[in-house]
Amino acid sequence: MSPSRSGLRGSVAVVGVGLTAFGDLPGRSARENLAEAAFLALADAGIDKCEVDGLFTSNFPDTFPCLHVAEYLGINPCVMDDSNIGGSVYVSQLQHAAAAIQTGLCNVALIAMGSNTRSKLKQTGVMDAPREHFKYSDEYKPKAPMNAYALATARHMHEFGTTRHHLAEVAVAARKWAQLNPRAMRRTPLSIEDVLQSKMVCDPLSALDCCLVADAGAAVVLVSSERAKNLRQKPVYLLGVGVAMTHAGIAQMPDLTTTAAAQASKIAYEMAGVKPKDVDVVEVYDAFTINTILFLEDLGFCKKGEGGDFVSNGNIAPGGSLPVNTNGGGLSCVHPGMYGLMLIAESVEQLRGSTGDRQVKNAQIALCNGNGGHLSSEVTAIFGTEDTL
Amino acid sequence: MIPSVTKAFPEDGPDKVFAGFLQNGEFKLQQCGDCQKHIFYPRIICPHCGSQQLRWVTPSGQGVVYSTSIPRGMAEGDYNIALIDLEEGPRMLSRVVGVSPEMVTIGMQVSAFISEIDQVKVVLFKPTTPKSEASL
Numbered sequence: 001m002s003p004s005r006s007g008l009r010g011s012v013a014v015v016g017v018g019l020t021a022f023g024d025l026p027g028r029s030a031r032e033n034l035a036e037a038a039f040l041a042l043a044d045a046g047i048d049k050c051e052v053d054g055l056f057t058s059n060f061p062d063t064f065p066c067l068h069v070a071e072y073l074g075i076n077p078c079v080m081d082d083s084n085i086g087g088s089v090y091v092s093q094l095q096h097a098a099a100a101i102q103t104g105l106c107n108v109a110l111i112a113m114g115s116n117t118r119s120k121l122k123q124t125g126v127m128d129a130p131r132e133h134f135k136y137s138d139e140y141k142p143k144a145p146m147n148a149y150a151l152a153t154a155r156h157m158h159e160f161g162t163t164r165h166h167l168a169e170v171a172v173a174a175r176k177w178a179q180l181n182p183r184a185m186r187r188t189p190l191s192i193e194d195v196l197q198s199k200m201v202c203d204p205l206s207a208l209d210c211c212l213v214a215d216a217g218a219a220v221v222l223v224s225s226e227r228a229k230n231l232r233q234k235p236v237y238l239l240g241v242g243v244a245m246t247h248a249g250i251a252q253m254p255d256l257t258t259t260a261a262a263q264a265s266k267i268a269y270e271m272a273g274v275k276p277k278d279v280d281v282v283e284v285y286d287a288f289t290i291n292t293i294l295f296l297e298d299l300g301f302c303k304k305g306e307g308g309d310f311v312s313n314g315n316i317a318p319g320g321s322l323p324v325n326t327n328g329g330g331l332s333c334v335h336p337g338m339y340g341l342m343l344i345a346e347s348v349e350q351l352r353g354s355t356g357d358r359q360v361k362n363a364q365i366a367l368c369n370g371n372g373g374h375l376s377s378e379v380t381a382i383f384g385t386e387d388t389l
Numbered sequence: 390m391i392p393s394v395t396k397a398f399p400e401d402g403p404d405k406v407f408a409g410f411l412q413n414g415e416f417k418l419q420q421c422g423d424c425q426k427h428i429f430y431p432r433i434i435c436p437h438c439g440s441q442q443l444r445w446v447t448p449s450g451q452g453v454v455y456s457t458s459i460p461r462g463m464a465e466g467d468y469n470i471a472l473i474d475l476e477e478g479p480r481m482l483s484r485v486v487g488v489s490p491e492m493v494t495i496g497m498q499v500s501a502f503i504s505e506i507d508q509v510k511v512v513l514f515k516p517t518t519p520k521s522e523a524s525l
Contacts, residue, residue, distance in 0.1 A: 135404070136430040137482040139511050142470045143460035150458035151472055158456070158495045203459040203491075251472055251482040256456055 009271055010389045012098045012109075013228035013235035014348045016045025016221030022334035023185045025215035026119040030059065030128075031072055033217030034114025038073060041219035046232040047108055052221075054079040054106030056093035057113060060128045060337060069112065079106040085245065086130075086372020087285060087338035091379035094344065095241040097222050107227075111344070112219035115336035119215050127213065128337045130373075134249040143202045146210055148250035148374035149288040150202040155256040156290060157204065159305065164204060166308030167289040168195035171208050171331055173317035174286060178328025180318060180358035185212055186332040209289040211330035211339070218341040220348065225389075236348045237389060239274065239365070240382040242267025250374045257305075261298035261369050261378035268367075268380035269300075276300040279382070280363040281350045282322060283343040285371035286329040292316070295369050296324070299380065323360045326350060340370035340379070347383050364388055398441065403431035406445070411510040414503050416450065418477055419443040429479035450501040451476045452514060459490040469493045473514055475501075487515035 018040030020033050034057070042049055055077040057065045065082040079100045081093055090111050097109035117128040129144070142148070156162045172192055178184035190208070198208035228235035244263035247253045269275060276299065284295040293307030301322060302310035310316075316324035327333040327346040334342055347366035349355050365388055370379040399406075403419065407430075410417045419428040421435040422442030434441055452473040459467055469490035474480050485493045486504075499514035 139506060139509050140470060140482055140484050141460070141463065141465075141468075141506065142458075142482065143463065147458055147460055147470055150460075151456040151470070154458055154495065155456040200459070200461050202461060249482070251480055256472075 006271060008098050008102060008241070009239055009273065010225055010237045010384075011102045012222050013225050013237045014220050014344070014383070015223055015228050015231045015233055015235055016041040016047065017345050017348050018042070018044060018219040019183065019345055020217040022183055022214050022216045024118060025116060026122070028116055028119070028215065030061070030114045030116045031068060032114065033116060033215060034069060034112050034219070035072055035217070037114060037217030037219040038110060038112045041110070041112070041221050044233060045221040047221060047223075049073060049075055051108045052110045053077050054097055054100050054109035056081045056090070056097055056109060056111040058082050058084050058089045058338065059113065059115065060130055077106070079109070085377040087287070087340045088370030088372035088377045088379040089338065090340040091241070091344060091368060091370035091381050092243045092377070094222070094238055094381050095243055098238055098241065101222065101224050107223065109222040110219060111222070111341060112217070113336070113338060113341045114217040115338070116215045117337040118213045121213060137249050137251055145374055146202045146205055146288060149290055150205045151250055152256040152294065152375055153204050153288070153290040156293065159257055160308065162293065162308040164196055164206075165192060166293065166311060167209050168192040169311045170286065170289040170292045170316070171195045173311065173314065173320070174325050174329040174331040176317045177326050177358055178332035181328050181333060184328040184333040185214060186328070205288060205290070211287045211335035212332070214334045214336050216334050216336040218345050220341065220344055234352050235386065236351045236383050237386070238381065239384045239388060240268040240270070240272030242271065242380045243377070245377040247376055248373060253375060257294070259294050259298050259371070259375050259378050261295050261371075261380060264378045265299045265369065265380040268382050272382040272384070274365060274382060279365050279367045280323070281326060281347070281360045281366045282324045283327070283346050283366065283368040284325060285339055285343060285369060286325055286331050287335065287339065287371065289331065291371060292324065294375070295371070299367065299369055318358070326355065326358050326360060340372075343368035343370055344381065347381070351383055351385050398433055403433060403443070407431045410445070411503060411512070416448065416501050416503060416512050417445045418448045418475070418479065420446045427475070427477035427479050429475065429481050448501070449476045451517065452499050452501065454485065454493060454495050454497040454499060455480060456495060457485070457493045471514070473499060481512070483512060483514055485514045485516065
């Protein structure tokens, strides 16, 4: 491990979490949802907004998200990052925020997002989406973004014998967790048969293999570990974070069955000094059911090609051997277009021990993996309680 | 000394050159003069070795389906979206036509031809006809 990387381990902690209601917030703008979540996260941390000197945000529609958010909240940050690598970006902003806090560039980092993509879709028929075009692909009219994931699914099925039944296991496990989460959007019972009979949207993916579209806001507050000890919430420490990418457009992905999560998690595991077997709870970016299978393989929870069997028989559902997507995931809890911050929020809440019916007993280490674009960017973050430092 | 950009790179970028070939009914790939690898999509620098010595070559037009899918509910009805591994190495996204989308399978041998989607010239693929069958 390089000394510069290892120095980040445990240097910062998440000390505040804020979430809006999830689902239909038809009277709200995206920025209003962000502002509510930011207010709640700062209140949770017991930190005044005037102390926020590092602002991290991102979204699809805006070109200047940091300027708008800082102006709206009435803050004056000296570190601003509204980069975009897809929905994984907020997880990558943990890396940027940790480095900025550790080097003294800022003291209080706010990572925040807000979306009204569901209401906008209902009201205007247009869904928030990335602005850029994929030349040499868009001419053929692939169905964005699920087409890229459908191609990855078909290849995984071809190479490893993964089936639609395996995919359905992922959707059903997510729903079972969602049934334990009062905030989750979809809590009605779901069977394997329901998923298999759901209409195809982009073969081999059906409607129930695809995530929700939700209005939501989320925010977290980070400070140095030193300061975290004196705040009102139990600190959740960042033990490791790794960022990697393989491509922008799906035609340039070297191997559709192995994502950059393999690279990203290697960096994060090394920084954190932990192995997959040490992880108590896992949150992965399940925009589509194939994601969970791909990421569990790439993160080292099972061998490549064995993800389908690994998720079977309720193994990642409540009561299974590995708790995965304990909030209900993008499939059954919430997906605001860019989901990464929800992974962080659930990881932190699990390590605080504050998640009620869905709480993983004695959770000490949580891993989350954000995905961006068309399986393009992957970011792994590993969190721990004070006992893991 | 930093070499002059205008001398180092052609005025018309490879996107424009490739579009010109397509307009003339030609499908061309780039090949790197240094590492010899073929490149798609067109670029001004080889993504493998960084060389700017790229030349246009005519590919065999033969490829193999790497993965396949069917977008549903689209305005023009169901069609195939596939990734094709070209004989020369690069992979491209395209459609396999001439058979129903469900009949396109991974590993299928396909041949390139130039066509149009919404008045835009594109490279499409159709299943390669076995030689014995073609000669009948």
